[in-house]
Amino acid sequence: MIIGLVSFHTCPKANLGEKDAGGMNVYLDNLARSLDLMGHTVYVFTRKHDFEESVEFSIGTRSKLVHINAGNQEVLKKDLIDLISEFSSNVQTYMVDEGIELEILHTHYWLSGLIGDLLSETWGIPHVITFHTLAKTKLRALADGEEHFSRTDSEYKLMDSVDGILVLTQKEIQDIRELYGEFSNKIAVVPPGIDLKMFYDCGIYTARNELNIPRESKMILFVGRIDPIKGLELLVRAVSLIASEKDVLLYIVGGGDEGDKYLSFIKSLVEKTGLVEKVIFTGPIAHDELRTYYNAADVFVLPSHYESLGFVAIEAMACGTPVVASRVGGIPSVVDHGSTGYLIPWRCPEAFAGQIEVLLKNEDLSGFMSQQALKRSYSLSWDSTAKTVSHYYAEIISDVANIQFV
Ligand code: UDP
Numbered sequence: 175m176i177i178g179l180v181s182f183h184t185c186p187k188a189n190l191g192e193k194d195a196g197g198m199n200v201y202l203d204n205l206a207r208s209l210d211l212m213g214h215t216v217y218v219f220t221r222k223h224d225f226e227e228s229v230e231f232s233i234g235t236r237s238k239l240v241h242i243n244a245g246n247q248e249v250l251k252k253d254l255i256d257l258i259s260e261f262s263s264n265v266q267t268y269m270v271d272e273g274i275e276l277e278i279l280h281t282h283y284w285l286s287g288l289i290g291d292l293l294s295e296t297w298g299i300p301h302v303i304t305f306h307t308l309a310k311t312k313l314r315a316l317a318d319g320e321e322h323f324s325r326t327d328s329e330y331k332l333m334d335s336v337d338g339i340l341v342l343t344q345k346e347i348q349d350i351r352e353l354y355g356e357f358s359n360k361i362a363v364v365p366p367g368i369d370l371k372m373f374y375d376c377g378i379y380t381a382r383n384e385l386n387i388p389r390e391s392k393m394i395l396f397v398g399r400i401d402p403i404k405g406l407e408l409l410v411r412a413v414s415l416i417a418s419e420k421d422v423l424l425y426i427v428g429g430g431d432e433g434d435k436y437l438s439f440i441k442s443l444v445e446k447t448g449l450v451e452k453v454i455f456t457g458p459i460a461h462d463e464l465r466t467y468y469n470a471a472d473v474f475v476l477p478s479h480y481e482s483l484g485f486v487a488i489e490a491m492a493c494g495t496p497v498v499a500s501r502v503g504g505i506p507s508v509v510d511h512g513s514t515g516y517l518i519p520w521r522c523p524e525a526f527a528g529q530i531e532v533l534l535k536n537e538d539l540s541g542f543m544s545q546q547a548l549k550r551s552y553s554l555s556w557d558s559t560a561k562t563v564s565h566y567y568a569e570i571i572s573d574v575a576n577i578q579f580v
Contacts, residue, residue, distance in 0.1 A: 175214045175567060178276040178293075179206060180286040182261060183254055185220040186239060187231065191428035191458035194251065196399050197485040198282055198306045200461070201342075201366055208367070208560030210234030217274065219265050221257070223247065240268060252322055254285055262292045278567045280340070282306060284325055287332040294337075300574040302338040302567065305329065305346075307482050310353040315480030315502065316403055333357045338570045340563065342366055342483050343504035362566050365507070366483065367556030373465055373492035375548060381469035390421055392534045395471035395495070397427040397464060397486045398478075400437045405477040405500065407443055411523035412477070414447035416531050422452055427467055429457040468493035472540065473533045474515075477526060481505050488554065491515075491547035496540055498529045514547040 179202060186203040188195035206216045216237035221244050222229075231239040244261035245254075269276070280302045281290035287303045294301035309325040333339060333354055339361045341347060347361050382389060394413060398404050406426065413424045429437070444453045459467065468474065474490035476499035483504040487497045491508075497515035499505045511517040516529040533540045 175564065175571075176275065176277050177209060177214055177216045177567065178279045179216060179218045180265075180279065180281040180289055180293075181218060181220045181283070182258075182281075182286040182289055183221065183251060183283060185223055185241070186218060188223070189458055190461050191397070191399060193399065193401075193434075197483060200485055201304075201306070202282060204367060204369060204556045205560060205563065206233050206237055206239075208556040209564060210237040211557070212560055212564060214564060217276070219268075221245070221254075221261060242268065255288075255322065255324065258285065258288050259292070262289045265289070265293060266296065278302065278571055280304065280567070284309075284329050284332060287336070288328060291332065291335055300337040300570045301335075302340055302570060303332055303336045304340045304342070307480075308346075308349060308353070311349050311482070311503065312403065312480055314353070319402070330354055336360070337574055338362065338566065340364055340566065343507040345504050345507060346482065349503075364559055364562045364566065365554065366485070366488075367559040368488045368492050368551055368554045369556065370492060370551070372462055373468065373489045373551070375492075375494040375544075376465065376469050378469055378472075381466045384466050385470050387423070387470055388421070392419065392422045393471045393473075394422065394424045394530060394534075395427065395467055395474050395490070396425070396476070397459075397467065397474070397489075398476070400426075400428050400434065400440065402436050403479050403481075405479045405521075406436075406440050408477040408521065408523055408526060409475050410440060410443050410447060410449065410453070412475075412526035412530060413452065414449055415523060415527040416534075417447075417449055417452055419531075419534070422534075424449070424453045425456060425467065425471070426453065427456045427459050427464070429455075464489065465493055468495050471495050473498055473530055475526065475530065476500065476505065477518075478502060478505070479521070484508055487515075488551060492551035494544040494548045496533055496543035496547055498526060498533065510546070510550065514543055514550050 181202050184194045186199045206218050209216050218239045222241035229241050242264045244257040278300050279290045279294050281287045282304050283306050290301045309321045313319050341363050468490045474495045474497045476487050478500050481503040487508045497509045499509050501517035501519040509515045518525045
């Protein structure tokens with residue numbers, strides 16, 4: 175198959191953990207590489223975000239990441255919508271120049287979906303979308319969150335117009351049904367994988383030696399974009415409740431821009447709660463170096479207000495680290511309560527502090543959960559995700575061809 179993936183607003187090569195670069199980038203990169211490994215040819219189109227970079231990068235043996243010009247480097251995310259027709263027409267020119275014909279387009283996030291609608295109509299090929307996040311689920315979780323005024327409406331129209339909607343969890347089907355309408359006849363759920371060559375158990379003490387963290391410390395870890403949706407204030411407050419315990423350390427991995435409002439708020443909360451000595455902000459860490467942090471931690475905490483999946487929870491589990499996370503969005507499809515960690519349904523620091531302490535104080539329990547977490551992660555693989563996704567593409571291509579033929 176010749177497949178086009180569109181990721182307009184963020185590039186799979188972007189620095190993860192910074193603004194707008196997270197799970198979706200990991201998903202795209204792994205999906206493209208695994209499809210290529212299966213023998214498919216994949217073109218990943220993204221907006222040229224750095225004018226120093228080349229136009230094309232190889233993916234696997236036959237696939238490519240293609241940077242398409244649209245607007246200048248400094249365009250704000252809220253203004254990207256104005257560049258959709260420029261981007262679409264530049265993709266079109268690239269395809270004509272290269273003589274490539276795609277069989278299916280799979281777009282990612284609503285902005286790419288708008289491009290997918292234009293291009294799939296021009297080319298007469300099917301269009302599948304993965305939203306990754308939806309405006310209404312985010313706004314429901316974060317009362318003072320802000321979204322582009324046309325996003326909800328566009329998402330609704332896209333659900334109506336596309337040939338298929340690919341989601342990562344059952345919960346997303348439920349969210350779509352509750353908040354947008356009945357589209358289940360065109361939705362397929364395909365769970366993501368995990369790269370077990372990158373994330374594996376390499377031993378807590380080896381990892382601690384590498385990071386210079388004393389063996390006797392109790393290390394709590396957060397990894398992710400520093401964004402209000404991640405609920406970091408809950409974690410800081412939870413840690414302040416157990417900080418009288420000797421040697422508790424909280425590592426916060428990931429970063430926003432310097433001077434970012436939310437990051438400043440979290441830093442001032444750390445000061446106010448007297449945790450300056452106990453909280454370490456590492457900034458973003460390269461994806462392939464994160465394994466050491468996950469392995470060094472006693473417990474991984476994901477206190478998000480909303481999370482469509484939570485790749486970081488899977489990564490922590492693949493390194494054998496139990497997870498304490500909010501019971502929101504797709505997290506329960508990843509973390510089994512009482513087995514691979516704990517899910518907290520309340521937005522209160524006491525509940526998080528309680529479960530974190532249970533794990534820090536009980537080595538046997540933590541060891542059991544670590545084993546369960548490892549087992550769970552072994553059941554996920556990008557190869558099987560890509561296989562299921564490619565079958566789904568093939569079905570849609572044939573369904574659309576049949577309809578056109580009738
Ligand atoms: N990540 C990273 N370095 C960092 C912070 C995050 O490589 O400093 C990666 C992390 O390993 C994970 C992704 O960014 O794969 C975040 O995905 P997740 O689904 O947890 O959150 P999202 O960003 O999609 O909300």
